[in-house]
Amino acid sequence: MNKNIVILGTQWGDEGKGKIVDYLTEDAAYVVRCQGGHNAGHTLVVNGEKIILHLIPSxxxxxxxxxxxxxxxxxxxxxxxxEIKKLEKRGxxxxxxxxxxxxxxxxxxxxxxMDIAREKxxxxxxxxxxxxxxxxAYEDKIARRGLRIKDLKDEKKLSTRLEKIVDYYNHQLVSFYKCNSINYKIILKDLLPIIDLIQDxxxxxxHILHKAIQNNKKIVFEGAQGSFLDIDHGTYPYVTSSNTTIGGIISGTGVGPRCLNRILGVTKAYSTRVGNGPFPTELFDNIDEHFSTKGHEFGSTTGRKRRTGWLDTVSLCRAVKINSLSSLCITKLDVLDGLNEIKICISYKNTNTSEIISYPDTVYDWENIEPIYEILPGWKKKTLGIKKLEDLPYExxxxxxxxxxxxxxPIDIISTGxxxxxxxxVRNLF
Structure with missing residues (x-):
């Protein structure tokens, strides 16, 4: 029996992981966020009500x-x-x-x-x-100057360390980026009331997770962002700052690989990406408009319109390998309803040499990539809300x-709305 399930994004994030985590956690004792921060946005729709979570596990x-x-x-x-207070207002x-x-x-x-100054x-x-x-924040962690949650417990030491770190940042913000300086006392003042709220x-x-595993409790591990935003395996440098692939689950929790029973990869029935970076199957036509409108493709964290494209199985197959995926979940199948034809990218071609190539190695290699498509017939019937595989249109x-x-x-789960x-x-993962 599978007790511990990992849920990972296989694209550039926004695959609909939050809904799947929420669905599977109904049978779980624990749900665990493993990496990322409040840059992640997981949208849930419960009884017609939209709830967006950023830090709290879905x-x-x-x-x-x-x-x-x-x-x-x-x-x-x-x-x-x-975020806690917003949820409390909803009961x-x-x-x-x-x-x-x-x-x-x-x-x-x-x-x-610093983040804003650099981007500007x-x-x-x-x-x-x-x-x-x-x-x-991840840079501070790697540079061994970061403050941790445990540092909130000692106000005197926190104040001393905070002052030194703010001096370090102010030197860059003022001298190089020509921004205003930051007062560490204001940061400290804002932190102090919060310490009492989160102390318990x-x-x-x-330790708690290992104890749960020993007691045969069911655990869902929730990944954030997607495989190709991974700092090592993504479309560098257009990536996030953490490991969004399976390694981030292991190092981000202290739970070893032998304790992970099933790894589920979540992919949309098409592709989307927020922000800059390579996107071979990107669309700029009426299909883009169809995906954007019907799929409500706007970032839950940023509000930015997502770039849209056909499903890229070259990248998807790579995600299967680097994450050791057990199975897939396909989301937003209903967004494809009504299309005359559906394209799947099955390989890449180098536009300079016409050579079929494997997954590009650097950001420069992506510049000469052209997707090769396989075309399948679309369907006119609605898939929205269908709950049995055999009830889906034949196409x-x-x-x-x-x-x-x-x-x-195999594809074990299909989301139809x-x-x-x-x-x-399709298959009970637990």
Missing amino acids: GLLHDNTIGVIANGVVVSPLELIK IFVRKRLLISSSATLVLKYHIE RLGINAIGTTGRGIGP MIQDTT AQNYIKRIETITKI PERSNIIL
Whole structure:
């Protein structure tokens, strides 16, 4: 029996992982966020009501589930409390069911200011970050100067370290980026009331998770962003600052690979990307308009319109390999309803040499890439809300089978709409 399931994005994020995490967590004791920060936006639709989560694990909307923000996450205490209070206004109380790793790195005001200053200076060459300070926070972590959640427990030491770090940032912000300086006392003043609010949540989450595993508790591990935003395996430098692939789950929690029973990759039935960077199947025509409008393709964190394109199985197959995926979940199948034909990118061609090539190695190699498509017939019937595989239009079933054939792994879940209940469960993962 599968007790521990990992849910990962296989594209550039925004695949609909939040809904799938929420769906599977109904049967789980714990749901765990492993990396990223409040740059992640997971949208859930429950009884027609839209809920967007950034730091809090998606499955925590289930009353009997314990949420864990593990050591690999970078945490903005201000945003965390803001998110908790927003949920409480809706009658969703999570404070007593939320645990935060004492080793998680803090995101503070100077990280945000640095993030914004850098993007502004880069101009048209900007990475396209969310401006939430996530990259600079991870830099501090790697440079061994970052503050951690556990540092909030000692006000005197926190004040001393904070002053030194702010001096370090002010030197760059003022001298190089020509921005205003930051007063560390204001940051400290904002932090102090929060410490009391989260004190009981601060735990050794690695120990807690291992104890849960020993007691045969069901755990869902929730990845953020997508495989090709991974700092090592993504379309560098147009990536996020953490490992969004399977390695980030392991290092971000302290739970070893032998404890992970199933790894589910989530992909849209087409492709989207927010921000800059390579996107071989990107569209600029009426199909782009169809995907954007019908799929509501606007970033839940940034509000930016997402770039859209056909499903890219070259990248998808690579995601299968680098994550050791057990199976796939296809989301937003209903967005393809009404199209006359559907294209799948099955290989890449070098436009200079006409040579068929494998996955490009550098950002420069992507510049001469042209997708080669296989064309399948579309369907006119609605798939929205269908709950059985055999009830899907014949052409939609063929589309699903074709993806399985190309990727060589099964599709266990199909999402046919935004609601929590719009799910076809082909195979029970637990």
